[in-house]
């Protein structure tokens with residue numbers, strides 16, 4: 001992304017009926033009919049009060065939604081949307097498992113609350129990484145296809161500073177750049193009705209992007225609706241969330257409900273650090289798994305593994321925060337399109353990224369927090385890059401000594417879901433186990 005982009009100014013307005021439900025895969029329909037599934041709902045999108053809004057864009061929005069092949073809301077959409085769209089607007093602290101459709105819930109809220117006849121920024125959405133901001137923009141563009149609403153980025157990169165004030169209805173960005181544009185008065189917050197924080201726990205946590213988000217929050221109008229969404233809210237951030245979004249409607253999950261059933265969790269017991277690499281190469285030599293993401297702790301490890309695996313003949317690509325924005329865009333686009341099958345990355349991509357073909361996640365390094373303790377929230381987000389919206393997937397953790405084994409055990413206990421050992425020396429057996437799980 002070289003400069004902030006706005007949508008094409010003119011869009012056809014139409015209220016044609018939605019496509020028929022038979023276009024959706026049967027397996028997904030089954031999941032959405034199961035009352036125990038986080039995808040379950042009893043209502044249709046039409047029944048979610050979307051028509052109650054005072055502007056005439058509900059019908060084009062419904063058309064956009066059906067064109068995305070969403071025939072029914074998921075559980076979080078069904079529960080959150082009536083609360084999000086109620087009048088007068090109320091703040092929201094929302095939680096649901098990874099890959100269950102939180103993005104559509106907050107995007108629909110932004111699109112619904114915008115008056116397209118007013119040429120001013122009316123919704124701001126913050127995300128922790130540029131790749132996620134770009135993905136949210138894709139959802140805004142698809143869902144808003146039949147409206148006249150405009151959107152633009154606030155992301156770092158060459159020529160990314162607009163020459164004049166931003167007029168787009170929706171601005172989506174990362175806190176650093178967005179805060180900078182607000183400070184320079186290139187974004188005027190006075191008409192903002194909705195302020196969304198995706199991956200909100202990370203965005204308000206003092207150990208994350210908290211300071212920057214707070215500064216932006218302070219510039220929002222008093223009447224602005226604050227919307228926080230995430231799959232996780234660690235205890236330490238819950239009270240920040242209450243202060244950040246006071247008197248909010250809350251949708252929360254119990255700790256034991258956080259894991260996604262479709263993701264089977266495994267571990268491989270490696271002899272030492274260097275054996276991890278041998279096991280990784282062997283894993284990829286034997287398995288032709290769809291697409292996968294390998295998470296490592298450090299940026300240089302990501303590059304090093306990518307280099308060594310490429311030398312062994314594997315088509316891998318790496319992405320991390322040290323790369324230039326243009327390179328990051330190239331890498332994620334290549335992975336998203338399926339040109340690259342294996343992505344090696346750091347926690348920069350642990351959250352939110354939605355690529356349905358990813359059916360394996362490898363934790364080459366167990367995720368740790370800043371103090372070196374196991375980080376269950378990051379673990380959950382990482383493995384949640386697979387098993388999206390009712391699909392199946394596997395995660396494999398590499399442990400190589402007592403410390404890493406204990407760290408993984410603590411994570412296992414935290415979620416109370418088994419992480420099963422798979423062999424490092426019998427790849428036929430390994431392949432059988434993984435194939436059964438996917």
Ligand SMILES: Nc1ncnc2c1ncn2[C@@H]1O[C@H](COP(=O)(O)OP(=O)(O)OP(=O)(O)O)[C@@H](O)[C@H]1O
Pocket residue numbers: 069070071072073074077096097098099100101102103104230231351352353354356384388389
């Ligand atoms: N109602 C729906 N019907 C069918 N598919 C849907 C529906 N809502 C969302 N999806 C699809 O489900 C996938 C996951 O959605 P999304 O990325 O919003 O998940 P999320 O809850 O934000 O996950 P994470 O916590 O990882 O950020 C996307 O591919 C999205 O297009």
